[in-house]
Each structure stands twice: as C-alpha cells, then as structure tokens.
Amino acid sequence: MSFYKLTHRDYFEALKEGRLMGLKCRECGAYTAPPKVCCDGCGGTGVETVQLSGKGVIKTFTVIRVAPEGLEAPYIVAMAELEEGPWIMGNILDVDPDKAGMDLIGKKVAVDHKVLPPLNYTSGEGVAPVFKIIS
Amino acid sequence: MRKVAIAGVGMTKFGKTDKSLVELFTEAAMEAINGSNIRPRDIQALFVGNCLGDFAEGQANIAGFLASELGLPPWTPATRFEGACATASVAIRDAFMWVASGFYDTVLVGGVEKILHMGTPLATRTFAMASDSKYEEFCGLTFPGVFAMLAHMYAHKYGIPLPVLKERMALVAVKNHKNGAMNPLAQFQKEITVDTVLNSFMVADPLQLFDCCPFSDGAAALVLTTGEKAAKMVDKPVYILGIGQGSAGSLIRQKDYTVMQSRVASARQAYRMAGVGPEDIDVCELHDCFTIAEIVASECLGFFEFGKGSEALENGETAIGGRIPINPSGGLKAKGHPIGATGAAQAYEIVRQLRGECGRRQVDGAKIGMTDTLGGDASTIVNLILGV
Numbered sequence: 001m002s003f004y005k006l007t008h009r010d011y012f013e014a015l016k017e018g019r020l021m022g023l024k025c026r027e028c029g030a031y032t033a034p035p036k037v038c039c040d041g042c043g044g045t046g047v048e049t050v051q052l053s054g055k056g057v058i059k060t061f062t063v064i065r066v067a068p069e070g071l072e073a074p075y076i077v078a079m080a081e082l083e084e085g086p087w088i089m090g091n092i093l094d095v096d097p098d099k100a101g102m103d104l105i106g107k108k109v110a111v112d113h114k115v116l117p118p119l120n121y122t123s124g125e126g127v128a129p130v131f132k133i134i135s
Numbered sequence: 136m137r138k139v140a141i142a143g144v145g146m147t148k149f150g151k152t153d154k155s156l157v158e159l160f161t162e163a164a165m166e167a168i169n170g171s172n173i174r175p176r177d178i179q180a181l182f183v184g185n186c187l188g189d190f191a192e193g194q195a196n197i198a199g200f201l202a203s204e205l206g207l208p209p210w211t212p213a214t215r216f217e218g219a220c221a222t223a224s225v226a227i228r229d230a231f232m233w234v235a236s237g238f239y240d241t242v243l244v245g246g247v248e249k250i251l252h253m254g255t256p257l258a259t260r261t262f263a264m265a266s267d268s269k270y271e272e273f274c275g276l277t278f279p280g281v282f283a284m285l286a287h288m289y290a291h292k293y294g295i296p297l298p299v300l301k302e303r304m305a306l307v308a309v310k311n312h313k314n315g316a317m318n319p320l321a322q323f324q325k326e327i328t329v330d331t332v333l334n335s336f337m338v339a340d341p342l343q344l345f346d347c348c349p350f351s352d353g354a355a356a357l358v359l360t361t362g363e364k365a366a367k368m369v370d371k372p373v374y375i376l377g378i379g380q381g382s383a384g385s386l387i388r389q390k391d392y393t394v395m396q397s398r399v400a401s402a403r404q405a406y407r408m409a410g411v412g413p414e415d416i417d418v419c420e421l422h423d424c425f426t427i428a429e430i431v432a433s434e435c436l437g438f439f440e441f442g443k444g445s446e447a448l449e450n451g452e453t454a455i456g457g458r459i460p461i462n463p464s465g466g467l468k469a470k471g472h473p474i475g476a477t478g479a480a481q482a483y484e485i486v487r488q489l490r491g492e493c494g495r496r497q498v499d500g501a502k503i504g505m506t507d508t509l510g511g512d513a514s515t516i517v518n519l520i521l522g523v
Contacts, residue, residue, distance in 0.1 A: 008269045034270045040388060059390075060291070062283035063340040064275055068260035071275045079284060079387060087387040089274045100340065105291050116273050121264070126273035 006035035006049045012127035015113040020054040020129075022086060023047040031084035040086065054111040056080035058131065059087065061104050063097040070119045076100050080109055080131055090129030108135045136235040138362030140372040141521070143170025146483045149353035149471030150322040151251045156188050156197060160247035161204050163354040163476075167243065168205075171358040171368045175205045178358075179239040181213035182230040184222035184246030186475040190261045191249050205243075217475075219265035220424060221510030222246050223355065224478025224517035228378050230359050240364055245356030248473035258350050262474075265511035267385035279347055281386065281512045282425035283339035289393050289427060293442040301341055304426035305332035306448035308345050308468055311423060314455065315465025317496040322351050322471030332426075346426040351471030355479035357486070371490045376503070377409030377520035386512050395513040398435040402507070405518040406437075411503060413437030416520070418488050418498040419459060420481035421507035423466040429453075432507055433461060436518070460498045463488065481506040482519060489523045 006021055011034050014021040022033030026048060030041030033052060038045045061078035064071075074097040081087050091114065095104065109131035116126040145166025147159055154162070160183065168175055181202050188194040198213035207213070218225035223246030230244035250258050262278050290300045309329060315321035327345060335344035358368075365372035381397035381404075383389050389396065406412055413436060421436065423429035430444040438459045439447050447453055453461040464470045464484040467477060485504035487493050506519040 034387070040384075060284040060288040062280045062287065062342075063337075064277055064280050065336075065340070066255065066259060066277065066279065066338050067275060068263050068277055069256040070260065075275055077274050077276050077280050077284070081390075087390050089271050089276065089385075089387050091274055102287065102291065102297055105287065122268070122272075126269075128273040128275075 003037050003045070004035070005047055008034065011035050015127045015129065016115060020052045020111050022050055022052045022084065024050045031086050033082065033086040033088060053083045056082040056109055056111065058104050058107045058109060061092065061100060063100050078104065078131055088129050090131045092131050092133070094132060107133050110134050137237055139231050139234045139359055139375045140362045140365030141375065141482065141486050142358040142360050142365045142368045142372060143167040144357050144483045144486045145170065146320055146355040146480055147353050148320045149351045149473060152249065152352045156185065156192050156194055156247050156249050157200055157204050159249060159352065159354040160201055160245065160356065163245055163356040164205055164243055167245070167356040167358045173241065173358070173368060175207055177241055178207055178211065178243045180211060180233060180242045181207065182216060182226040182242060182244040183213065184216045184226040184475045184478065186217055186219060186222045186248060187250065187261050190257070191253055218515040219510035220422065220472070220474045220477055221508040221515045221517050222475040222478065224506065224508035224519065225380065225515060227357065227478060227482060227519065228380055228517055231375055231378055234359050234361060241358065241360040243356060243358055245354065245479040246476040247354035248475040249352045250350040250473065251352050270387060271385055277339060279339035279342050279425065282427050283342045285392060285431060286341050286427040288391065289431065292391070292393055295445065297341060300445055301333065302329060303445035303448045304346055304430065305329040307423060307426040307429045308332050310448070310454055311462050311466040311468040314463050314496055315469025317494065318465045318470055321465040321469050322349055323469045342425055348424045348467040348472040351473040353471060353473035353476050353480065355476045355483045357479060357482055371523065373486045373489050373521050373523055375519065376411070376522045377405040377407070379404030379408070379518045381516045383513050385514070389513065392513060393431060394441060395431065395435050395516065397513050398432065398509065398516040401516040401518045402436050405520045409520040411520065415503055416459060416505045417501040418463060418485065418504045419461050419507065420464060420466070420484050421461055422509040423462055423468050424472060424509070428509070429461065429466065432509070436505070436507055455496060455498055463493065463496045463498055478506065478508040478517060481508060482521070485521050489521060
C-alpha cells in the first residue's frame with residue numbers, strides 16, 4: 001500500500017528506458033513532473049500516471065566550474081519547461097560549456113537521460129535528465 | 136502573545152578558527168549571557184542552529200553538549216535546528232514563540248558553523264545537500280549554480296543585457312566589502328572595486344568568485360526574554376515586532392524564482408505582525424549569499440519593484456546613508472556566512488544598529504530593522520522585524 005502513483009525510482013527507471021513519466025490531475029488537469037504524492041497545481045491527490053512528450057524549452061542555465069566532490073567541472077546545468085507545463089532540471093551535453101551563452105534560453109530540447117553510479121550519501125543510483133538541443 | 140525582547144547578543148569574529156563547534160558557540164553564547172546581566176543558569180531552554188556539524192566535525196546532536204558546556208541544569212531542554220542557510224533564523228522564530236506563548240521567560244538562541252577546514256569539494260558537496268537530493272543534486276547543481284541560473288533568468292526576464300546586470304551585481308559586492316571594512320568581526324575587512332569582481336575567476340557562469348560569499352566559521356547568539364524582564368536586564372532592549380517563515384519546493388517546482396513566493400509570503404507575515412511596511416524599515420540585513428541574491432531579495436521584501444532592484448545599486452540607494460541601507464555589516468559577502476549562524480549574526484547586527492553601537496557603519500537614527508534569511512533554494516525563508 002502506498003499513496004504514491006509514481007515514485008522517484010519508478011520515474012528514474014522509466015527515464016532509463018527513454019520514457020519521461022509524470023502525473024495528470026483528474027481535478028484541475030495540471031501535469032506534475034517529477035512526481036509528487038499530489039498535484040503540483042492544486043494539491044489534489046486524484047492524479048494518474050501519464051507519459052509526457054519529452055519536449056521542452058530551456059528557461060535558464062549555468063556552467064558549473066567548481067564541482068562538488070565526486071563530479072568533474074565544467075558542465076552545463078539547465079532548467080527546461082516541458083510542453084505539458086512542468087519544469088525539470090537536467091544537463092546539456094551537446095554544447096561546449098565554454099560556448100554556452102544567453103542564446104541557450106528559448107532553445108527547444110528533447111529529454112534524454114544519464115545514469116550516475118551511487119556516490120556517498122546518494123541512497124543508490126541516480127538518473128538525471130539530459131536536454132538535447134533540437135532547434 | 137507576550138512582548139518578546141532581545142537582551143544580550145554575542146558574535147565571534149567570522150573567518151577561520153581552531154575552536155571546536157562547541158567552543159565557538161559557547162564564545163558567542165557567553166557574550167550574549169553576560170551582556171544580558173544574567174547567569175547561564177537563568178536560561179530555561181536552548182535553541183541552537185547547526186547545519187553541517189555532522190560532516191564538518193563528526194558532531195551530530197550538538198545541543199545537549201552545548202547545554203552542558205554552558206553549565207545549564209539537567210532539566211534544560213536543548214534542541215538543534217536545521218534549515219540550511221536559514222538555520223539560525225528558524226531557531227530564533229521557534230524561540231520567539233516559546234517566550235511569546237508564556238511557556239518560557241528567558242531562552243538562549245543562536246547558531247554555529249565550521250566549514251573552512253573541509254576544503255572546497257566537500258564543502259560544495261555538503262552545501263549542495265540543501266537542494267533536492269533526487270531531482271537537482273544528480274544534475275550536479277551547486278549553490279553558486281542555483282544563483283547563477285537565477286542571474287541568467289533575471290537578465291532574460293527583465294531584458295537587462297548580461298554585462299549591464301553583471302556590473303550592477305558587482306556593485307553589491309563593492310558596497311558590502313566597503314561596509315565589511317568597517318566591521319571588526321567581518322571575515323573580509325578590505326574594500327574592492329568592480330574590476331576585482333569582474334577579473335575574478337568564474338565559479339558558475341555568470342557568477343565570478345567575488346559574486347559569491349565565502350565559506351566561513353563562526354557563531355552568534357541572542358538572549359530572548361519577555362519585554363518586562365528585558366527592561367530590568369539591559370539599558371536598551373530591542374523588541375521582536377514581527378516574524379515570518381515561508382516554505383517552497385525545489386527550483387523546478389518554483390519555476391520562475393526571480394519572484395520567490397516563500398520570501399514574499401514570509402515578509403508579508405512579518406510586516407503584518409509588526410504593523411509596518413517596507414517603507415518603515417530603516418536598516419536591513421538580507422541574504423546576499425551571491426550578488427544577484429541581494430538584488431532579488433531587495434525586491435521580494437518590497438524595497439524595490441520587481442526588475443528594478445539592480446538599478447538601485449547605481450544610485451547608492453542601498454548604501455549606508457541611502458534610502459534603505461542594506462547589509463551595513465558587510466553582509467554574507469564580506470562579513471562571512473557560517474551558514475548555521477548567519478540568521479543570528481544578522482539579528483546581532485540589527486540589534487547593535489538599533490542600539491546605536493555600530494561606529495563608522497552606523498545607520499543614523501535607525502529605529503526599525505529587518506533581517507532576511509534564505510535556506511536552500513528558497514525552500515526555507517525567515518524574516519524578522521526588530522524595533523526599539
């Protein structure tokens with residue numbers, strides 16, 4: 001018994017298979033991704049699991065040049081707004097970090113993924129979205 | 136609710152120390168206790184903020200050890216609080232409520248942090264733990280990264296060319312270093328120029344080293360008591376007029392975080408409780424962990440219209456002597472940011488400003504002051520309004 005329709009682990013496993021999953025609210029129609037126990041729009045728990053288009057637009061970004069322990073800089077972190085409304089965070093791998101500029105904002109992207117082996121204090125393997133620039 | 140006052144305050148010099156977490160907090164606590172003209176045994180409860188002691192010193196569960204170190208009797212409850220960089224302010228809000236409610240008369244509250252010996256990679260990793268562990272940390276998000284993305288979003292949203300915004304951001308650092316140079320407890324007591332900022336190395340585009348506050352060690356503490364008792368303890372009690380706290384999810388839930396809803400809501404609570412508005416604040420210590428953070432905070436607190444906060448730097452509106460002096464202590468940027476202590480250090484500065492004890496960095500005639508502390512990526516925000 002769980003109150004969750006979609007856990008973080010379900011979400012990660014789907015991403016690994018190339019599917020971006022989320023929730024759709026039966027009450028207000030809003031989409032939620034990554035998953036929560038309730039709708040990110042209205043807080044209602046009448047949500048169902050749906051597959052999202054995996055397309056979005058870059059809203060902001062940075063190039064991390066001082067990395068935390070366990071990672072190597074430089075790399076790009078960005079936030080994208082999905083077609084269905086939710087925002088997700090991910091990395092951009094197909095742009096040279098030294099050439100990343102304000103023109104990245106507004107670029108259309110498709111959601112891919114990368115897998116991170118367990119590190120200290122990560123409670124297992126991680127999966128992060130990767131944004132591939134499509135236009 | 137009863138009227139709550141701050142009697143004594145204490146703060147260590149920020150920067151590197153060889154003292155332990157317990158010793159560091161005790162230094163600040165003893166100053167606050169002595170400044171209240173009471174004995175440690177008059178303290179009925181201890182509220183202590185500490186964020187990363189587990190990783191920094193292998194010290195979890197610090198509260199009881201602090202009670203013992205200070206000689207508090209065994210019936211004194213001691214509790215540790217954690218709210219990332221807002222840790223101490225969360226503790227202050229709780230301590231305030233226990234006194235306001237009548238449950239305790241006199242309590243000790245504050246915070247402590249010790250980071251500098253950890254080294255940048257581990258410190259960066261442990262700070263990043265204050266973002267979302269499943270949906271942000273695996274992307275390699277760091278705290279400079281959070282505010283770097285905010286700067287890009289801000290420039291894009293308000294149509295400010297990035298080089299223009301960066302110069303205005305640099306003015307935040309210049310102002311706060313100038314103020315810090317007048318604060319004997321500041322980690323950095325040296326003035327800098329816009330060129331210092333723009334020639335420093337890039338940490339997370341577009342934030343350069345001098346756009347970022349430092350890692351710091353330090354502690355600060357306050358004695359909170361009833362208005363009635365404070366008047367007997369000290370010459371100049373400072374009253375807690377209003378207090379607010381807000382919460383938010385990770386950045387992806389907040390979406391456009393140039394307007395931090397948790398901060399707007401927290402400030403509104405504090406203003407309403409105090410019965411004042413932004414125009415009544417004489418001096419403010421706000422959360423300038425990064426230069427862009429000060430600009431965004433100054434808008435969320437209502438000092439400037441959204442999108443206009445950066446222009447105010449060019450006009451000197453936030454300098455000492457300006458319309459709304461911000462971070463006369465030097466702020467997190469120059470005074471330092473021992474994360475678990477910061478909120479208490481902000482309150483320390485406002486108390487001393489309202490008592491007129493700040494020497495060259497004194498804001499003349501300040502009667503009402505405000506603090507603003509941000510934890511994580513705005514997931515925890517606390518505001519405090521103090522008055523004499």
